[in-house]
Amino acid sequence: MNLPRPQASTTDLAWLHTRLVVDAQAAGLLDLAYRVVDSPVGPLLVAATGTGIVRVAFAADGYDDILDDLAARISPRILEAPARLDSAARQLDEYFHGRRHTFDLPLDLRLATGFRRDVIVHLPTIGYGHTASYAEVAAASGSPRAVRAVGTACAKNPLPVIVPCHRVVRSDGGIGQYVGGVDAKRALLQLESSA
């Protein structure tokens, strides 16, 4: 006997998903919310815990891998919940239009520990439109000889764009590496210098 399959349309499932997000939030079960935000440097994955924004990632990082990593390191209770990230999306949009120079968002820095965290905490002090060398950041983070470690900290910055590791460049004037690729770094520095 062949039973027909009852319908389960994408519209119905999208509505149920929205309802699940609302219920999960009300029940305190939404440990991680994420959405993808369009930007001139490609779509960005933005994820937040109850504390604040915990991760920003470029498409090249592979969103599935990023989400797997967040599930393993923070919690598998992860849902795509765009509304939870409205404020981050709006501020990123303002930033990419040159209308915002500093981000005013709660951050969750748990993915950066030890010296890397010291570097991440220091980076926002490099002002919009300015740059600092890896050596300068190393000195300002309290370990003048840890220039290479600053490079690693920037490369592993869990919150690129919002925490401006793109403002850290080489002492010889070279642009240096970037987690989102050198083109993205150049685009961000160009945006900030023209605004």
Next chain:
Amino acid sequence: MPRPDRLPPFERVVATHGATVLRVCRALLGPVDADDAWSETFLAALRAYPDLEPGRNVEAWLVTIAHRKAIDVHRVRARIPVPTETLPERPASTGIPGSGDDELWQAVAALPFTQRAAVVYHHVAGLPYAEIAEILGNSTDAARRAAADGRAALRRHYQLETGTRR
């Protein structure tokens, strides 16, 4: 690649199994109660998810939870509404559950609960009878028999109603 002993993000569980669980709920309960059963199932699943043992058949796990919700609905067809303050208007939906098969689903709905569950879990969720026995709390043979009895009743219904076999 994630290690197999790690749980994937729950979003992927919803994306992978949401449709099947909705079909199961609709076949089991009808359209109105199905939405609530789906919502309660995935909320309960989200709550328990971090403790899910790796390697567990996730679909069978979800159907197990849906089954418990369905029993609740079956026992008391009265519900407490969920908070909906930020919930958007529901988009219009076409006939549920079926497209011209409503009559069959009404016949399924008229089956005794255990027969109905066995039929739906096997034919809609595609679960093996061993898994269905776990869910129903009976033996594999009993689960198979319940589904067979259910199918026989549906056939009788169709022969009576339309004179045709399905």
